[in-house]
Amino acid sequence: MGVNFFNRDTRDIEFLLFEHLGIDKLLTYDAYQDFSVDDFRMIIDEAMKVAREVLGPAMQDGDQQGCIYEDGKVSVPESFHECWKVLVENGWIAVSNNPEFGGQGLPAVVGGIVGEIFMGANLAMMSYPGLAVGNGRLIENFGTDEDRALFVEKMYTGVWGGTMCLTEPDAGSDVGWLRTKAMPDPDAGDPRIYKIEGTKRFITVGEQDLTENIIHLVLARIEGSPPGTKGISLFIVPKIRVNPDGSLGEPNDVYCGGIEHKMGILGSATCTLNFGENGKCRGILLGEPNSGMAKMFQMMNESRMGVGLMGLTLAASAYDAALTYAKEREQGPPFTDRKADRVPIIRHEDVRRMLMNLKSGTEAMRAMIGKLFYLMDVSERDPDEAERRKALQQVELLTPLVKAYCSDFGYALIRDAIQILGGVGYCREFPIEQYSRDAKINSIWEGTTYIQSLDLVGRKLGMEGGKVFQDWIQGVMSFTSENKDDRDFGPDFKLLFKAAQATGDFAMRYMQYFQGGKPGLIALSATRFLECFSEVLMGQLILEQGLLARERLKEVDTDSSDGIFYRGKVETAKYFCRNILTNVFARHMSLQQEDTSAIDIPEEAF
Numbered sequence: 001m002g003v004n005f006f007n008r009d010t011r012d013i014e015f016l017l018f019e020h021l022g023i024d025k026l027l028t029y030d031a032y033q034d035f036s037v038d039d040f041r042m043i044i045d046e047a048m049k050v051a052r053e054v055l056g057p058a059m060q061d062g063d064q065q066g067c068i069y070e071d072g073k074v075s076v077p078e079s080f081h082e083c084w085k086v087l088v089e090n091g092w093i094a095v096s097n098n099p100e101f102g103g104q105g106l107p108a109v110v111g112g113i114v115g116e117i118f119m120g121a122n123l124a125m126m127s128y129p130g131l132a133v134g135n136g137r138l139i140e141n142f143g144t145d146e147d148r149a150l151f152v153e154k155m156y157t158g159v160w161g162g163t164m165c166l167t168e169p170d171a172g173s174d175v176g177w178l179r180t181k182a183m184p185d186p187d188a189g190d191p192r193i194y195k196i197e198g199t200k201r202f203i204t205v206g207e208q209d210l211t212e213n214i215i216h217l218v219l220a221r222i223e224g225s226p227p228g229t230k231g232i233s234l235f236i237v238p239k240i241r242v243n244p245d246g247s248l249g250e251p252n253d254v255y256c257g258g259i260e261h262k263m264g265i266l267g268s269a270t271c272t273l274n275f276g277e278n279g280k281c282r283g284i285l286l287g288e289p290n291s292g293m294a295k296m297f298q299m300m301n302e303s304r305m306g307v308g309l310m311g312l313t314l315a316a317s318a319y320d321a322a323l324t325y326a327k328e329r330e331q332g333p334p335f336t337d338r339k340a341d342r343v344p345i346i347r348h349e350d351v352r353r354m355l356m357n358l359k360s361g362t363e364a365m366r367a368m369i370g371k372l373f374y375l376m377d378v379s380e381r382d383p384d385e386a387e388r389r390k391a392l393q394q395v396e397l398l399t400p401l402v403k404a405y406c407s408d409f410g411y412a413l414i415r416d417a418i419q420i421l422g423g424v425g426y427c428r429e430f431p432i433e434q435y436s437r438d439a440k441i442n443s444i445w446e447g448t449t450y451i452q453s454l455d456l457v458g459r460k461l462g463m464e465g466g467k468v469f470q471d472w473i474q475g476v477m478s479f480t481s482e483n484k485d486d487r488d489f490g491p492d493f494k495l496l497f498k499a500a501q502a503t504g505d506f507a508m509r510y511m512q513y514f515q516g517g518k519p520g521l522i523a524l525s526a527t528r529f530l531e532c533f534s535e536v537l538m539g540q541l542i543l544e545q546g547l548l549a550r551e552r553l554k555e556v557d558t559d560s561s562d563g564i565f566y567r568g569k570v571e572t573a574k575y576f577c578r579n580i581l582t583n584v585f586a587r588h589m590s591l592q593q594e595d596t597s598a599i600d601i602p603e604e605a606f
Helices: 011-020 023-028 037-065 078-089 108-121 123-142 145-156 292-328 349-381 385-426 432-443 449-460 463-483 490-515 519-553 561-580 583-593
Strands: 068-070 073-075 160-165 181-184 193-204 213-222 232-238 240-242 248-251 254-259 270-275 282-285
Touching (some): 023 108, 037 078, 037 108, 123 145, 123 213, 145 213, 193 232, 213 292, 232 240, 292 349, 292 385, 292 432, 349 385, 385 432, 385 449, 385 463, 385 519, 490 519, 490 583, 519 561, 519 583
Parallel strands (some): 181 213
Antiparallel strands (some): 068 073, 193 270, 232 282
16 A cells, blocks of 8 residues: 545535535435435545545555456456455445445435545546446346346445446447347347357456456347447346356356556556357347447446546546645745745745636536536436426536536646646656546547537537527526626626627527538537536536625634635635636637638648
């Protein structure tokens, strides 16, 4: 075990949960009536303890030891076994999942915060329970009673691991071109049992020595099914066959052909898996034939939320490390008094600017992600069907933002953290260079930023004839109108209004481009639209927090710890709007140029 670098201050987390979102409303739902706000506070405190004492000290082991591949087997870093044991024994594997199958049944928003804490301490380690839980939830939702009894509890309780197997060597994001095939097995005596043959690549935690079995969810095409995604089915494929009584049988002809040599998350095994090399791999059809992609999207969307959360949590961990360093490192006199003694670098203007990028950026992302997790709870638990439907539509609209924006912005913020540390920023003496390497995968995992942008433009903008997006825009406009003359935040609300207008103009122009035969302009600017949309949403949420913090200041001593926090929140809201939200205007200006030079340039000129 190495040094623990995890040092998260939970005050902003508590502000988000208990003051901004007001999750006490969730306690009125039947599923959460046995919990209290005090329970949630205790859970966060316990998660912090596990992160500091168990997960954090193993983070560098994952990076320095990495995973070892030998003869089809993968060994994870030694200290990860102790981490797994602690997570399993204390019920941390499936905190927001169904208690009937061994989950803790917490609200998704509380589980999301636990995820932020744990992944901030050791991202590579948390990939193992993350895939197992997502896998189990898919089987719980779409499997038979027999499937649920055989697999779900053992995955939720950490006895077995899990993966999702989509990507192939010749079929990455274009899943419809997959070659893995499924053939009926007349010897099985069960029409749901198929022989599986094919190769899957880039399979996260596809092989490991933490659990006695791994349950793979594999996309394959049944012979004779239609081409493309319409002909894809989903199969439960255990590494070791499972007998009807739940005991383990013989190996299932699943072989790990190797692991990738990556720039980051080295403690997480990224595998090539070969199914049926000897003709003996068996899979259980999950649901109806040719419905695989629709089912897999549930797990993919949950994973997209998780990947966005990774972007936040690594940036937040980088902020924690940079802040500690900036308070301790003395260098140079102030710019305004060159004859003075040197000072801690936190007193230098440019360092404060970068720290504010990190502070306001991570707090705004946390607000956006927390809001989305909260909406997930409402969409699943609210007794009012109309409220559930409205919340679900917002979840669908905003998921691409969380996945793509937090992935890219989190990585950009870590760059600032490295810069604050100067020369040691890219040295292994400090953890930020590892955060940077670990974070880069996030913009690629679960669909690139461009794929998320096309999902936003092609599918989400048109929901309910565009009404879902228009209602959101109108909500921002109403919010700014109500507060445009605010004595503290008036300029910020005016900026938010203009940024929302610009974002709405993107959508209007896209309609014109579709109708006017200019679809290339949409493809060229879609990622910018997603970034604008995200920053307007975060601007709204951070200003909500700023107004709330100002009200709370009336109730406390301004020099107390709460007073300092609320004063900081007010200034953070201003900074975000005046320094980050303003990026919307540059992107909108670029859109207005309708520049096609990237298309017009001869390919040979690159």
